[in-house]
Amino acid sequence: MFDYPDWKTLRQSTFIQSKFFPHLAEDTPTFFGVPQALSKEDLLGADVVIIGAPYVAGWGDQYFGVDKKEWLHSCKRVRQQSIRYRSGYIQDFDLDVFETMKVVDYGDADIPPEASYAGTVSNILEAQAAVERKVKDALEAGAVPIVIGQNSPCGSYAIAKPLSESVDGPVGMVSLDTHWDANTADRFSMDPRIAGSGNWKDSVYKNLANFHPRHLVEIGERGMLEHPDIVRRYLRDGAEFISGWRLRTELGIEGTVKLLPKAFDGTDAVYAHFDLDVMGGAGPAPGDILGELAEPIGMTDYEVIRIAHESGKLGCNALSFICIPPGSPVMYRVVVYCIMYFIAGLAMRKS
Known part of the structure; x- marks a missing residue:
């Protein structure tokens, strides 16, 4: 486990010390220093809305062998790492995303802190509803919600459900x-x-009628973790499955990107869900950073960031993250890159 620096130390770093920016809390800047939205009215005209969903599942103090406090810090730490960058200018594309895209930070959903330690049904449903409200506000404003979460349902179903309800x-x-x-x-x-x-x-596929596996592109699973009947059922129903092995052999990242339109063709909206335990054991995330969740043949940082970018270019309507590997500054920066390269894709499509 990394010893993540405290905010006082970060604030004195070369990249941050001379900058001034809005704060959600003393140790929490807004994402990239964008304006903070306090109400639905503040979302009007926004293209993208950043939302935090600090929630960890289950009972007790640990999640898969890692202290829950480390998981819960992800919303704050992603924002902390974002503030180190000079601007929204992405030199890879010669594009400053903030010149064409209005981005606001809607803060964190009002999730009861006890929901992450006492996993009662009422606590979980209250936490889910808090995220749904903010996502719904963003969608009603015509913006793309980007949710920085850690566990389901707050970082997954709570985004899929309001998106499902927003289209016919x-x-x-x-x-x-x-x-x-x-x-x-x-x-x-x-x-x-x-x-x-x-x-x-x-x-999602039981409860939300307009989601169907034929419009699912599933990427990254590998190895011996699943029951065969579960995977085979999704394959029979038409899902496009790109396992870690298939990505590295027959497809590569270019072939994988070419299959993404299957989620977009014939649909009214698309939800991109990034569970970043997909990176455990590859890229900048060593296996032990995720405890029991790490598996070999993980995706690399580039592969994940590239898919985020291409999903934006294709017109994705919502993006969320869960299971962000805790404690590593560079892993939080991977999330920052995913968000910014995704928004860059949206900007390219808009222009």
């Missing part, structure tokens, strides 16, 4: 993950009302 036609999905999260019950609560860490995708 089919909704596609681009999903990056180590695990399918398509079991038939939430492992912690065993309650059918909970779209939790192990079953949120099953809940």
Whole structure:
């Protein structure tokens, strides 16, 4: 586990010390220093809305062998790392995203802190509803919500549900993950009302009528973690599955990108879900940073950032992150890159 620096130390770093920016809290700048939105009215005219969803599933103080405090800091730390960059200018594209895209930070959803330690059904549903409200506000304003979360349902189902309700036609999905999260019950609560860490995708396709696996592009799972009947059912229903092995052999990243339109063709909206345990064991994320969630053949930082960018270019309507590897500054920067390169894709499409 990395020893992540405190805000006082970060504030004195070469990249931050001479900058001034809005704060959500003493140790929490807005994402990239963009304006803070306090109400629905502040979202009017926004192209992108940043939302935090600090929630960790289950009971007790640890999640898969890692202290929950480390997981819960992700919303704050992604914002802290974002502030180190000089501007919204991405030299790879000779594009400053803030010249054409209005981005605001809507703060964190009002999730009860106890929801991350006492996994009662009422706590979980209250936390989910808090995220749904902010996502719905962003969608009603005509903006793309980007949710920085850590666990389901707050970083997954709580985005898919309001997006589903915002359109009449089919909704596609681009999903990056180590695990399918398509079991038939939430492992912690065993309650059918909970779209939790192990079953949120099953809940999406059971409960949200305009989601169908034929519009799903699933990327990154590999190895021996899944029950064969679960994976084969999605394949029979038309999902495009790009396993870690398939990505590295027959497709590569270019072939993978060419398959992303399957989520967009014939749909009214698309949700991109990035579970970043998909990177454990590859790229800048060593295996032990994720505890029990790490698996070999993980995706690299470039592959994840590239898919975020291409999803933006294709016109994705919502993006969220869960399971951000805790403690590593560079992993939080990967999320910053994903968000900015995604917004760059949206900007390219807009122009």
